[in-house]
Amino acid sequence: MERGTPIIKEMQVIPVAGRDSMLMTLSGAHAPFFTRNLVVLRDSAGHTGIGEIHGGDYTCQSLKACIPLVEGKPVGAYRKVLQTIHRAAKGAAEDDGEGIQTLDISKLKFVVKAEWAIECAMLDLLGQYLDLPMCELLGEGRQRDQVETLGYLFYVSDKKKADLPYLDECYSDDPWFRLRRQEMLTPERLVEQASVLHDKYGFRNFKLKGGVLEGEKEMETVRALKKQFPHGRINIDPNGAWSLKEAVSLCKPMEGILTYIEDPCGPEAGFSSREIMAEFKNEVNLPVATNMIATNWRQFYHSAALKAVDIVLADPHFWGFEGSVRMAQVLNDWGLTWGSHSNNHFDITLTAFAHVAAAAPGRPTALDTHWIWQDGQNLLKDTPQIRDGYLQVPDKPGMGVTIDMDKVEEANKLYNQLPSHDRNDAEAMQYLIPGWKYDSKKPALVR
Ligand code: GKR
Ligand code: MG
16 A cells, blocks of 8 residues: 655646737736646546646746646645745845835835735645645635625726737626626716626625726725625735825715725835824724735734734735645734735635635635636636625645646647737827836826
8 A cells, every 4th residue: 555645746837828808007007918837746646636826937936946846746745845946946136125014016026925826726726635635735624615705897998999818708698707897086986897897796795906096086986895795705905005194185075985905105205104104093093904015924023013904905925825724823813804805816816715714713804816807718617606795715635626637638738829918008098198117106097
């Protein structure tokens, strides 16, 4: 009889691309395509383990460099494998440690750690070996069977203004699929967006991506959303676009309307974003969330010491799967709240997030996901569903889902056709405002 856990026979790194709408954020307008990297592991028991992480050549190369450290290793040694990867990792020369406190998206690749896609795929294999769902292997194990999720609302620009190949779904039978590719820039259209999402997925929580219009105009949208969903939990995230003074004057009147506020301000006047957010909290009686000022344990130490945040959106692709659940445990013990940030992603990330959130103790805030903008571009044969506002956590062993390699191949072909693999929100933006340049303190359409 063979002893020990199965051996990893093969690690594939597969870059993939998908389609997106002209979504507006502080960093500009989303391009018609987004990219991701997949990890597919095959073990000696005949199982397949999968993981997905941010796209781009930097992350793809980092993953490929890990192949010799993963192949030939027993599935049960996943902690040792990750430790070996960490010890071998050399920080990139261009990484100045700034992170994403000013939402410079060229720095996101340093905040994301490629090896968490390997952690995910190894936990998937380990779960299959142990005959347990992945969430049972994390932290204190499964805390819930479904995970409350939010409807992630975006202002959307008119794609016809850009000479770029955005998708049009005007012939779809699905009202949401038809709507998500259209221009939506007014409070009325954002309420329509939220209502159609509510009908399709049952969301009662909404997050508006701000940093696009003047702050006052964005607050009008928030007010309109609250009017439509009086019992809904509404949050706005301008990604630190407002000065401390603006943030206080915009948010103070919103106490009782906003449920919480995400990254209202950032570094200014020689003070770090952690110090500025602490000052914001002294003045405004709203819980504050972040995915910008606490993206690792050292940043979290200062954020916590300054009491700068209440809700840490600990994305497993920044913190690791175990790390994100460890954060959930700490926050819960300290009376603070866990959640997760997201970027455009496929359904492999959706599944992974479902497991991590299922293992987060306490009362996490509703989970972020961009999936609604990608729904239909499935890379899985059995994508977990969002029903009545809750993402269903798979019950089968490991991730509990099956990868569709034909779909992966198509997404890889699309990736290979793209002239560039890195996110660049300025390119599409320049069709809307010629010569547009990123400014961390100016909403994208305010120039
Ligand atoms: O998809 O453009 C986007 C978002 O703005 C993303 O880049 C952010 O990182 O969703 C994120 C957030 O909550 O800050
Ligand atoms: Mg955010």
